[in-house]
Amino acid sequence: METILRVTREHAFDYPIVWAADFASLAGHIADLHLSCAKVCVVTDSHVEKLYAESLLSALPEDIHADLFVFPAGEEQKNLDTVNELYYFLIEKKYSRKDILVALGGGVVGDLTGYAAATYLRGIDFIQVPTTLLAQVDSSVGGKTGVDFRQFKNMIGAFHQPRMVYMNMSTLSTLDDVLFSCGMGEVLKTGLIRNAALYRWLDEQRSAIMERRPETLAYMIRECCKVKSGVVERDPKEQGERAILNLGHTIGHAVEKLKDFSLPHGHCVGVGTVAAAWLSVQRGLLEQKDLAWIEEMNRIYGLPNRVEELSAEKVLEATKLDKKAANGRVRFILLDRIGNAVIDDTVTDEEILAAIRYIGDRDSSACAGTRRK
Numbered sequence: 001m002e003t004i005l006r007v008t009r010e011h012a013f014d015y016p017i018v019w020a021a022d023f024a025s026l027a028g029h030i031a032d033l034h035l036s037c038a039k040v041c042v043v044t045d046s047h048v049e050k051l052y053a054e055s056l057l058s059a060l061p062e063d064i065h066a067d068l069f070v071f072p073a074g075e076e077q078k079n080l081d082t083v084n085e086l087y088y089f090l091i092e093k094k095y096s097r098k099d100i101l102v103a104l105g106g107g108v109v110g111d112l113t114g115y116a117a118a119t120y121l122r123g124i125d126f127i128q129v130p131t132t133l134l135a136q137v138d139s140s141v142g143g144k145t146g147v148d149f150r151q152f153k154n155m156i157g158a159f160h161q162p163r164m165v166y167m168n169m170s171t172l173s174t175l176d177d178v179l180f181s182c183g184m185g186e187v188l189k190t191g192l193i194r195n196a197a198l199y200r201w202l203d204e205q206r207s208a209i210m211e212r213r214p215e216t217l218a219y220m221i222r223e224c225c226k227v228k229s230g231v232v233e234r235d236p237k238e239q240g241e242r243a244i245l246n247l248g249h250t251i252g253h254a255v256e257k258l259k260d261f262s263l264p265h266g267h268c269v270g271v272g273t274v275a276a277a278w279l280s281v282q283r284g285l286l287e288q289k290d291l292a293w294i295e296e297m298n299r300i301y302g303l304p305n306r307v308e309e310l311s312a313e314k315v316l317e318a319t320k321l322d323k324k325a326a327n328g329r330v331r332f333i334l335l336d337r338i339g340n341a342v343i344d345d346t347v348t349d350e351e352i353l354a355a356i357r358y359i360g361d362r363d364s365s366a367c368a369g370t371r372r373k
C-alpha cells in the first residue's frame, strides 16, 4: 500500500511524503536521502514514547547511532525551556551539523523538534514522523516550526522544511476520539479552502471515516497533503496564498487562549471556522445553506459549533495580539463558496464581535464546555 508524494520547490526544497503500513521501509527511505549523518536523535513525548519509540528505533538504519530524547506530553511543554533541554542534550552527545533529528509524534513534537533543528548549529536536517491525524494532514508538511512564548501561540519559530515526512498509517489506530476529531477539523478545513469535491466526499464517506477504515483514511490524508503541498510550493513563507490555511484560526486561537488552552486546538479551529463562515454569509459571499452544511459536518465529526461563556470583547482583543495581526488589524480568511477561501483585510471590529456572539450562542446542543487539563 506504500505511496509517495513529492513536495518540491525548485532550488529551495524537495522532499518525499511517504505513506506506509508500518515502519519497515523507514531505513530504506532514509538511505535514499543520501545523508552523511553518524547520529540520529529521535525526539518524542512521554505519551508517544510508550507506544512507538521502540518500534521506530529498531527500524532505523543499523549503521547510524540513535539517541532518544523524551519530554512530558502536553501543549504547555511547547516552549523554549523544552527546546533548551533538547539543545543541551544534543551538545552533550556531540551532535554535529551533519546529524539529524526525527520528530516522532503529533503537532507539538513536530513543531518543537523542527524549531530545534532550524536553530541548532544554525540548522540541521530533520525528518517528520507524524502519529496524529492533525500532524499528518497539516503540521508535518510545509516547514512551519516553532514554540509558544508565554501566552502567545507559535510566536517564536522558523520556516525549516523537513527532509522527509514518513507516515506509518497504523499509528492512527491508537488515537483517542478527541484527537481524531481535532485532525478532522483540519481535514474539513482543507476541503473548505481549496477542494469542494473533497468536502462532498467527506460527507458521503462519513461512516467509513468514523470507522477509521485504513484505505479510506489513507486516501483522505493524501488528498489533504496534495492541497497543502500545492499551497506551500506556491507560497512557502506565507507571503500571500498560504494564509488561507489559517481559516478558522484567528478566532480559534483567541478562543483557545481565553479558555486557557483547556479546549483542544482542533475544536477551537472548528468553532472559529463556523464564525468565519457566518461572517462570509453576512458579507454575501456564502449561502446560508452552506453555513448549515458546515455546522452539520462539524457535528458529524465531533467538532463544536458553539463555545460556552465567551466574552466577545475579550476574544476580539485577543485576535489583535495574534502574530498574524498587522498593526492591530486582523487578517481574516473568508469563504466565497465551499472549496474556495479568500483573504480579507477589511473585516471591522463590529463584524468580528458579531461573529463571536454567533458562536457564543448558548442554545446549541453542539457546545464545547471547558475540559479539565
Ligand code: GLY
Binding pocket: 138, 139, 141, 142, 144, 242, 245, 246
Ligand atoms: N497550518 C498552517 C500552515 O502550515 O500554514
